[in-house]
Amino acid sequence: MNGMHLSRFPLSAKVFCSLFLLGIGCGSLAAFAQAATSVGISASAVRASLAPDLPMAGMRHGEASAEREMDLGELSSAAKVWMRTPLLIQTSHTHLFGQTLISGLLGLIFLFVPLREALKAAIVALPFVGTLVDIGGMWATRFVSPSLSFLVITGGTLFALGYVLIAALSMHDLWLRKETT
Amino acid sequence: MIRRLVFLLCAMAAAPALAHVTPPVLLVSDRDAVTNLLAGSKRYFVREVRLTSAERQAVQKETGWAPDEDFYRFYLGRDNQQHDVGAVTFLTEYTIHGPVRVAVALSPDGKVKGAAVVEVSEETYPWVKRLIDHGFLASFAGRDAHAPRPQRGGSSMQGFYGDIIAGLVQRAALLYEAGILKRAHS
Numbered sequence: 001m002n003g004m005h006l007s008r009f010p011l012s013a014k015v016f017c018s019l020f021l022l023g024i025g026c027g028s029l030a031a032f033a034q035a036a037t038s039v040g041i042s043a044s045a046v047r048a049s050l051a052p053d054l055p056m057a058g059m060r061h062g063e064a065s066a067e068r069e070m071d072l073g074e075l076s077s078a079a080k081v082w083m084r085t086p087l088l089i090q091t092s093h094t095h096l097f098g099q100t101l102i103s104g105l106l107g108l109i110f111l112f113v114p115l116r117e118a119l120k121a122a123i124v125a126l127p128f129v130g131t132l133v134d135i136g137g138m139w140a141t142r143f144v145s146p147s148l149s150f151l152v153i154t155g156g157t158l159f160a161l162g163y164v165l166i167a168a169l170s171m172h173d174l175w176l177r178k179e180t181t
Numbered sequence: 182m183i184r185r186l187v188f189l190l191c192a193m194a195a196a197p198a199l200a201h202v203t204p205p206v207l208l209v210s211d212r213d214a215v216t217n218l219l220a221g222s223k224r225y226f227v228r229e230v231r232l233t234s235a236e237r238q239a240v241q242k243e244t245g246w247a248p249d250e251d252f253y254r255f256y257l258g259r260d261n262q263q264h265d266v267g268a269v270t271f272l273t274e275y276t277i278h279g280p281v282r283v284a285v286a287l288s289p290d291g292k293v294k295g296a297a298v299v300e301v302s303e304e305t306y307p308w309v310k311r312l313i314d315h316g317f318l319a320s321f322a323g324r325d326a327h328a329p330r331p332q333r334g335g336s337s338m339q340g341f342y343g344d345i346i347a348g349l350v351q352r353a354a355l356l357y358e359a360g361i362l363k364r365a366h367s
Binding site: 063064 | 204205207210211212215216224225226227228229231233252254256257273275279280282300360361364
């Protein structure tokens with residue numbers, strides 16, 4: 001960017017950028033583990049956590065009550081987060097702010113990597129697009145169709161891909177690129 | 182340039198730290214909560230009830246809490262002779278720190294058999310754990326929907342979450358009374 005590259009940063013700035021990228025990487029791994037244990041990382045697990053709660057007892061519209069015998073196997077044996085609309089609102093507000101700011105900080109560092117503009121624009125957009133697809137997918141799963149739960153997985157994958165590319169290219173530029181004068 | 186960049190990074194990082202709701206802590210699965218709270222049951226049934234407008238208004242008039250127009254789900258346990266052992270329902274309150282989800286078991290006469298905290302947030306957990314450790318949940322046993330709430334003591338946040346849990350237990354008892362007990366007697 002305007003001739004300013006990561007490889008020309010002073011040592012303190014290189015250490016700062018590297019530790020930031022490392023910290024976000026560790027945070028992302030922890031977030032992945034959290035998502036895997038509390039919800040699951042398959043489209044079906046996301047669907048089970050987010051899809052509208054349909055009657056189990058076969059209660060029709062307008063009926064005051066319904067009952068049927070059930071098997072305990074119908075209840076989840078795993079302790080899983082059950083996301084209803086208020087929790088979806090909370091999750092959306094924290095993750096949209098948090099992930100967008102993380103994307104912004106990653107992008108800010110990545111802007112100083114010398115790359116073709118089109119390629120740089122595509123890579124810098126990945127975490128932002130991933131965040132929007134991820135959170136948008138949660139709402140779509142809840143209110144449009146449970147079959148759209150794959151969007152949540154797709155969004156998370158895009159975010160992760162964006163992080164990996166940004167971190168790898170930035171680290172390469174910070175520490176491995178030889179300056180030619 | 183570098184100083185400006187560092188300042189910008191710090192300013193941007195401060196916002197999500199302030200706005201963070203901590204991750205959920207799952208204490209027990211739904212199946213385990215139902216099995217534990219309905220010990221002695223041989224067969225299980227699911228009953229869903231939708232309160233009428235009059236039933237919702239009656240609950241709101243008495244307690245100030247307005248039930249949803251949507252349905253509520255009870256898991257019923259019965260013995261081999263088809264006698265009711267009890268019913269369990271799950272209710273959630275969304276606080277500024279995240280959700281608090283509670284399973285409440287009710288006897289066939291509408292009195293609380295037991296309660297279990299199913300889910301809280303990481304930040305809430307230490308306050309709720311102290312309540313659980315001090316036997317707060319056990320103190321609901323034998324109370325009906327209209328009994329005064331048990332004393333919860335402790336710090337202000339512990340007290341706040343004690344009130345949240347007590348409110349959920351009372352709502353469960355009210356829903357059982359309005360949606361199952363009173364209908365059976367009418």
